[in-house]
Amino acid sequence: MTADGQWMTFLALMLPFAAAAIAPFLTGLFRHNAAWVLAIAPALIFLHFTGFLGSVAGGETISGGYAWIPSLGVDFSWYIDGLSLTFALLISGIGTLIVLYAGGYLKGHEHQGRFFSFILMFMGSMLGLVVADSFLTLFVFWELTSITSFLLIGFDHSREASRRAALQALVVTGLGGLSLLAGLLVISAATGETSMSGLLAAGSALREAPLYMAALLLILGGAFTKSAQFPFHFWLPNAMEAPTPVSAYLHSATMVKAGVYLLMRLNPVLGDTAAWETILPVFGGTTLIVGTLLALRQTDLKLMLAYTTVASLGLLVMLTGFGSEKAVEAAVLYLVAHSMFKGALFMVAGLVDHESGTRDVTKLGGLRAEMPVTFGAAVLAACSMGGLPLFFGFLAKEEIYAALGFADGWTAIFTLVAIIGNGLMFAIGFAVALKPFLGPKVKTPKHAHEGPVLLWLGPVVLGTLGLVSALVSGLSHYFVSSPMSSAVAGETVSVTISTVPHVGLPLVLSVITVALGVAFFMTIGRGRAAMAAVLNAIGWGPDKGFDQVMRGLTRTSYRITGVVQDGKLDHYMTVTFVAVAAALLIPMVLFGELPSMPSIPAMPFYEWVVLLIGVIGLGAVIYARDRLTAIVSLGIQGFAVALLFMLMGAPDLSFTQFMVETLSVVILALVMTRLRLSPTDHRPTREKIGDVVVSGLCGTALGLMLLKVTQVPFNGELSEFFAQNSRVIAHGRNIVNVIIVDFRGTDTLGEIAVVMITGLAILALVRIRAAKPADTATKEG
């Protein structure tokens, strides 16, 4: 592909972030109508990606990218085949509708600009995730979706429930992210590949690698948490604390499908093994049943939909796990269908909530006259969800049953699971779409009437699309289903199913499902009561378990902190110095590296005198009666050392040593008065002995080490390099200074940053004490 096209794709990937940056300003200017402007960004992206439809349908793949960190072999690269293209179209297409919907839904909200910003950032992350080629790009965007999801769930941050839900989602998906990272590292260690395209090209290399099982489990850890598989499903219903546009977009149409995306992407290289074909269907099937049963229990429209989303994700994982051609086709069709109908139903639920003031299904009814457009959209979406003929959901369901069939006992179990799950979803889908609108009119907190165009546009478009795409199934299969199925299956697959019912086993099973669904729908009240009783009897669930784990974690870390950081300065000092002594002494003794006894050096007498002064200074420190004298005596010793440096020909060092000694005496004296230490030392003898041992050990260790250092042969290469090049390269005669500011300038930059941070920390410490009222008593200086 041409360089221009590459540039355009990069721009398309970055556009959401640019839009996110200007969203708050636009919202400041146009209020909620900023949605119309901001929706242009995803719409443009959508158009850009539709440009690839033709070539991808022709079996081509599009890849591109830039070197990111060439020295580490890390690229920012993308790979567009049927799978990523379908996802990209879903993300940008539904994203356009969601931005518009959010414009109406959060109209007048004081932080609407921030919301637009978050949701556009999420869009960019999700888009990057599905087109990512290199593992690192994939991982970075994967984590970005978790972070933006955290921001969006916690958008209403003044409520505790939404803060908890946000944190829970972040912890669960963040742990999964770590697992994914480890999985990707294992994969690249096992195969030497660092990109999806390379891995797919390597064929079955990964399946045959001894690390296959580790890679599989780690990847599943990432995928199952992200896609809310049982027992990690609990964060998804809690995430319904987010505003409805978020629920519709992240937690049904896109982000939660990231795990499914990953499984589908890796199906050609990880799949087709006994482990894959056991773990995925079992977890997927369990999630499907658990999800639908829990959905039955709910009365809140959003929660009902959330649990069916969990169930749908389970169904997708189950189908991906089967891995046969038909199963892959079924998964693909269901994924596309689900994104459309669930997105629409969520928006309907939000609309009902927005207009009537409640989303409790038992307190709603008879809204059909007031909200006819919403009602229409809801019915369209529910028909697709229930898998009625003429709708896209019907194609998916036919394909599911064709894939599962009744081949043997194993598939029969999952067929049964699918029938029950689909039947329950049928009932819940229609409960959401019909109950609020049919029946006698129920008084709602707000007087309901049809919402503005911004609000109903999304559900209407998605609901209609579920019908139209099935009617022109030939086209949708050619451009979307077949290329995507081929990418997932790893070989060319052609989807042919159409809306015309074919008499056969799948149709029979479909009919059974619908009949079962109608039966469930009729008895939904009793089902709800029964489920409530069962759940109350169980009492404990993963959601509660999460709280217990988190509480345990904080309590444990609190205890550890209490032990490690007891807040006593003398303990810290003792530990530090014992560690220094141990680190120096133990290796020297263990490896027999103790220095040999040095000979007495021939020094002129004045150097001996200076040395003697230093020793006297030390003696004075030990024998000083009060602390101030000790501090000053320490200065004497320091000055003596500085003098020695001077005599040995290191003026810079000596100069610095003088200044440091002066300043430390001054600062120590100031600290002493500041802390109101008693002028004399009151330690009991027992403590003194311990301190003497520690300081003696430290001194001995350092002394021995210095002796040893001077006794090993000296490599003068560096000194010579500096001596020769200081004038030539760095234009300076003072080698010490040239090293500091030029040759090793980056080190110095780090060091001065440390100096400043230390300064800030000390300042903060001083301030903390100053804030205490007991210390504010003034003293004449």
Place this chain on the structure above:
Amino acid sequence: MRTLIFRTIAPYLTSLMVLFSIFVLLRGHNDPGGGFIGGLIAASAFAIYGIACGVSPVRRALYFHPMAISGFGLLLAALAGWLSIFFQVPFMTGLWTKISVLGLPVDISTVMFFDIGVYLVVVGSITSIALALEEREHG
């Protein structure tokens, strides 16, 4: 500590020391000295001034908060390093040019600005610690 003699002499002593510290800073590239030592000298100068005349005159004389001076120094040092980006050479490469001041040729370099940055960080951090400690003493 606040004797009349000390108080009288401190401002002069401080000015001399600051002047000397700048001298030490600038000669550093060829003779003993440099930003670090210069910074220490200037910091002790301010500490002396603070001990002699109290903290508020020092704060007034400095005008900026010492920590802000420190932060500016760090920024300056980092910018001096980043400048190499515009010349397609690795980070922190020293760049030199000659300018003419009053008809005299003077070598000027990013290295010098880096050293000034070091000087400011040291002055700022240590002065702010010393002043904060003195402030409490004199209340």
